[in-house]
Amino acid sequence: MDTAIQVSEQSRRDAEGYRRARLRALWVRRMVIFVSAVVLSIYVLAPVVWLVSSSVQTEAEITSVPPHWIPEEPTLQNYRAIFSATEEEEITYENRSGVDPVSGGFIPSTAKSLLPAMGNSFIVACAVVVLNLLVGVPAAYAIAKIRFMARNASVYFILTTRVIPDIALVVPFFLMIKNLGLLDTLSSLIITYLAVTVPFTVFILVQYFEGLPDELDKAARVDGCSRFQALIHVYLPLSLPSLVAVVLFTFLTSWNEFLLALMFTQTEASQTLPILLAAFTSDFTISFSFINAAGVLAIVPPVIVAIVFERYIVSGLTAGAVKG
Amino acid sequence: MTATDIPHTRKRGVWDRIGYEERSALVFLAPVMAVLMAVAVFPILYSFYISLFRIKLTRPNRQPFIWFENYTDLLGDHEFWMSVGRTVTFTVTSVAAIAVISLLIALLLNEQFRGRRFLSTILLIPWAIPYVANALMWKWIYDSGYGALNGVLYQLDFIDKYMVWLGDQDKTLMLIANAFVWKEVPLATILLLVTLKSIPDDLYAAARVDGATVWQRFVHVTLPAMRPGFMLVMIYETMMAIRHFDLFFVLTEGGPGSASHVLSWHIYVETFRNLSFGSGAAMSYVLALATFGLSYFFIRTLGRRM
Structure with missing residues (x-):
């Protein structure tokens, strides 16, 4: 007990x-x-x-030691310079310091080309997106849903083109673009960006189409649809998430691309945002607070896109990467 | 579908012999094939052709065909091999750091806790921003006069006076690697997280029944199961690091001295500053072949599922 x-x-x-x-x-x-x-x-x-x-710091604040982590007198002068510069107002050292006497920071006259550069980036990105969809959707459908002889060969072919580093394409691209007389045009960027986007597009879409049942294809064909109609009326509406992913990736890739744009653009007519940013950073006379404002403008659109479409991006990234 | 299914009796040409499926596939694939021929296959072949000439844009009228001399010249080119060495250092450091950091983050995001959604959303920010913006951001952080790195270290009393960062030959390559890692970690994390989520809970339950500690479960269950994810990260990030150019262009232009003069920068200088297109093409061909070789090697040795 x-x-x-x-x-x-x-x-x-x-x-x-x-x-x-x-x-x-x-x-x-x-x-x-x-x-x-x-x-x-x-x-x-x-x-x-x-x-x-x-x-958003003034030149005096940005050059303080130690740095001011939170600006004591925040100013939008840099942004104002970028946005108001389009109204034909020449930005000089004098009228800059008239606005803000503390600021000794030089705002370059190229500040006014920032908005056109954003415009160029936007046009190029949209064109690349459209071309990717036009070319990628039928290809992905064929690879995923048609049993044809050279199917594996085409998959490997597209896979291989994805591994080619962009820097290896720079020399031939430059000579090709030069011979076609396309230097310093937006078309040169649109064409060459296809090389870095199309293979990825096809793989995201193939991955998605393969997940859709084959029976849909057969049923549509029995009902008298052609292959093309089956693709447009049956598969496209179902594959919206992967289409969104493709649009996002190709847009971001084009928006962010630098190396090829560096080779082919020379003037405001075709310079994209990254090119202008890089030019600012190598100019020692330009205030870093201005450069940073330009940098903020460049990261805002992609960051908003990424946050809003997070779900599509994560699923697309996994699909595309697993396959490719 | 065999040829006998075709109703008409006209003499059978190639077109009929390849069957209906092949023909419709051809129509659907034609645009993509045309595009890839024009922007990938032709350029890569053309590049090889160029690499057999001594092309100096400064001397447009004398461009002799020299067979493989551009390639054999590379063998004895000290600067070329030094730049290859720096690329290897940069790549190995970056990929190792990316693998470790993204593993830690993936393990964190695999847990259930409040704020997890928020964390995985903000993690996409580095992934989304352009490389050039990333570069100017780090250039400003590393700034020796007014940069944040100096500011933080100074205020935390780690250093007693401001230091030179990117201008220091011994630190440059690692600092650039840090900027590269910061931007590449999100993608690697997403890939690893998918693999983590796919590990069946039964494995952990079984290990727990067998009395495995947290650490033992991690080493014997988690890590082996993450092999495919790691493979993907290794392949992808190695490819990205080897060819990386943007950060070197904005942050250092290969300097100081030649501390960050990596292969991609070397190709750029040779081609567009020395205007020597032939040898530039030869070098980029070597880089492309190395990339192919490496991906083949990874796929073979790590046994990747395709």
Whole structure:
């Protein structure tokens, strides 16, 4: 009897200890997650926040030591210069310092080409998106739904073109574009960007089409649809998520592309946003607060797109990468 | 479908012999094939052709055919091999860092907690921003006069005076790698997260029954199951790092001295500053072949499912 009491006492104490250990483990887990979440947020956000913060600082503030993390007298002067410059107003050192006497920062006369450059980036990106859809959708349908002889060969062919590094295409592209007389035109960018976008497009779409049942194709054909009609009326409406992903990727890739644009553009007629940004950074007379404002303008559209369409992007990235 | 199914009796040409499926596929694939021929196959062949000439744009009238001399010249080109070495350093460091950091983040995001959605959303920011914007952002952070890196380290008392960062030959390559890693980590994390989510819970339950600790479960269940994800990350990020150009252009232009003079920068300088298109084409051909070779090697050794 004595021993029985002791045993139950013992097990009670064990249970108590177990519960305490569990609570401690839960607490440790929560702390670890909390700390890593904070570290991750800082790692991801801090550089961007710093970029935005210094883009609204005056020249005096941006050159303070140690830096002002939060601007004490925020100003939109840089943004104003970029947006108002389109109204034929020449920005000179004099009228700049008239607006803000503290600012010794030089705002370049090229500030006014920022908006046209954004326009160029936008036109090129849209054209590349449209061409990608026109070319990629039928190809992906054929690979996913038609059983033909050279099917595997075509898959490998497209896969191989995806591995070619863009820098390896630069020399032949330059000579081709030069011989076609297309240097410094938007078309040169639209054409060459197809090389870096089309293979990826096809793979995202193939992945998605393969997930749609073959029976749909057969049923549509029995009802008298041609292959083309089956694609347009049956598969396209169903594959909207992958189409969204394709539109997003090709748009972002074109918007962000730098190397090819660096080769083919020379003047405002075709310079895209990244080209202008790079030109600013290599000019030591330009204030960093202005450069940062330009940088903020360049990252706002893609970041908004990424956040709004997060779901499509994540699923598209996985599909495209797994396949390719 | 066999040829006998074709009703008409006209003499059978190639067109009839290849069957209905092939013909319709041809129609659907024609546009993409035409585009890829024009912007991928032709340029790559043309590039090989160019690489057999000594083409100097400064001397347009003398462009002799020199067989493989551009390639054999590379063998003895000290600067070329130095730049290859720097590319290897950059690639290995970046890919290793990306693998470790994205694994940690993926493990975190695989847990259930409040704010997880927020974290995975903001994680897309580095992925989305243009490389040039990323470059100017880091250029400003690394700025030796007024940059944030100096500011933070100074205020936390890690350094007692401002330091030179990108201008320091020993640090440049690693600092550029850091900027590269920051931008590439999100994609790697997404790929690893998918693999993590696909590990069946039964495996963990079984390991727990067998008395495995958290660490043992991680080493013996999680890591082996993530092999395909890691493979993908290795292949993709290696390809990206080897060919990377934008950061080098904006941050250092190959400098200081030649501390960040990597292969892609070398090709750019040779082609567009020395205007020596023949040898530039030869170098980029070597880079393309190396890329093919590496992806083949990865696929073979790590046994990738296609």
